[in-house]
Amino acid sequence: MQQKQSSCTAMLVGKDASINHATIIARNEDAEGAINPKRFIYVPFKPEKQTFKSTFNGFELALPGNALGHTLTPMAELSDGEWGEAGINSENVAMSATETEFTNATMLGLDPLVPDGIGEEAMVSCVLPYIKTARQGVERLGKIISQYGTCESNGIAFSDPNEVWYFETVGGHHWAAQRIPDNGYVIAPNQTGIQEINFDDAEHFITSPDLADFAKKHHLNPNPEGFNFREIFGEDLRSDRYYNTPRVWAGQRHFQKGMGDNLESRDYPFIQYSTRKISTSDVAMVLSDHFQGTPYDPYGTTGSAEEKTRYRCIGLNRNQEMHILEIRSDLPKNIQAIHWIAMGMNPFNFPVPFYANCEDTPIYFKNTTSQATTENWYWINKIIDNMADPLYAQQNQNAMTLIMNYRRAGFALGSRQVAKIDIKNEKNFLTSQQLTKLNQETADQAWQMTKNLLTDLTQVAAECLTLQFEKGGEM
Secondary structure, eight states, rough: OOOOOOOOOEEEEEEETTSSHHHHHHHEEOOOSSSSOOEEEEOOOBOOOOEEEEETOOEEEESSSOOEEEEEEBBBSSSEEEEEEOOEEESSEEEEEEOOOOOHHHHHHSSSSOOOOOOOHHHHHHHGGGSSSSHHHHHHHHHHHHHHOOOOOEEEEEEEESOOEEEEEEETTEEEEEEOOOOOOOEEHHHHHOOBOTOOTTTTTEETTTHHHHHTTOOOOSSSSOBBHHHHHHHHHHHHHHHHHHHHHHTTTTTSSSSTOOOOOHHHHSSOOSSBBBBBHHHHHHHHOTTSSSTTTOOOOOHHHHHHHSSSOSTTTEEEEEEEEETTTTSSSSSEEEEEEESGGGGGGOOOEEEEOOOOOHHHHHHHOOOOOSHHHHHHHHHHHHHHHHHTTTHHHHHHHHHHHHHHHHHHHHHHHHHHHHHHHSSOOOHHHHHHHHHHHHHHOOOOOOOHHHHHHHHHHTOOOOOOOOOOOOO
């Protein structure tokens, strides 16, 4: 089995921490390589029972009937698995799977990973269509892992209009999930995050049935008191100081005062509390972060060559798609859920809002090809990335201005369309068919803006080519 490591970055926001009383779960899907074509589709309700059969590792699971319709971001090419990654179902429950994590060697020796167990590739399709709350998502996934095992160590996010949960696997059959406080938020890189577990607090913690007994039997808990999930089962390697903890610092610095400049600290808490309310635009900016304003910015002008490559940033070339799954608890059910999606490198893009209670997605979002083209959303963004990155590295002001204006216009488009559609719904309840048409209208505007950027950026890049020759004047 070829193990795929999607070294992503996730963010979770409780409803009282968000600016509009929405729950938010979001993540950059980062692939091992710079190119990993993705689609954005809608999967309709299916009444019949099914069987999920993985083409990635052979995992197989009988699925119940009445699978709820849901959004999904699968691979363009399915021969090596589906990799649905994220979606929102018709009950306004969201799921993002997964954040790759790493369990320590002792735990992996005691409870080895299961090569044909459920993994990232299968989780969304095997769980999201069959749950009506975030808590049910934790319970369903937990039962599957306890019975069939998992082939990876991962973090999975669930949300509904009221709750946000983070679920982490350690070893082949063990796991824990914590409800994120309504006034809290989380920045999750590729390391175990959950800290102290209260086994007597079933409202906020759910674990595999034997987790505490297993740790006690094998003498895994180094602490005389308490049960710190991160310390017992996670890793704390020198490489984490360069690869993981700097991303926690980068994300939390957007919302905390007095963060200092210790990017390598392991002491930043898993759950944090913002000094201000958080919007979807804030989340998108976190997931685009490349250490701007520090010597560690690869595009900056102040750092040395070593400093610019010292730490792994959040927004980088491995970004494939970014999803922000927003469930707005104070609005009617038909318009509560918005699946914001961007593709390509996040420093150069913006998320497009799609109301999840739809029937289809635009053709240039759902029909991604495995070969490069300018006719779908994934590839046009990747082509822009390939031109923008070297121009940014050269501090090309024309290119930087084009990208800045494009992103500002894109964020403005998203907020304008959401406000417009919400007002329409106040006047007349919008059906899923009507929301599909309105989603298309939003996508068409984003598509035209992006084609315009491609044209303008191509002109700037062409003017920077090495092979140029200007004829001198006649004497």
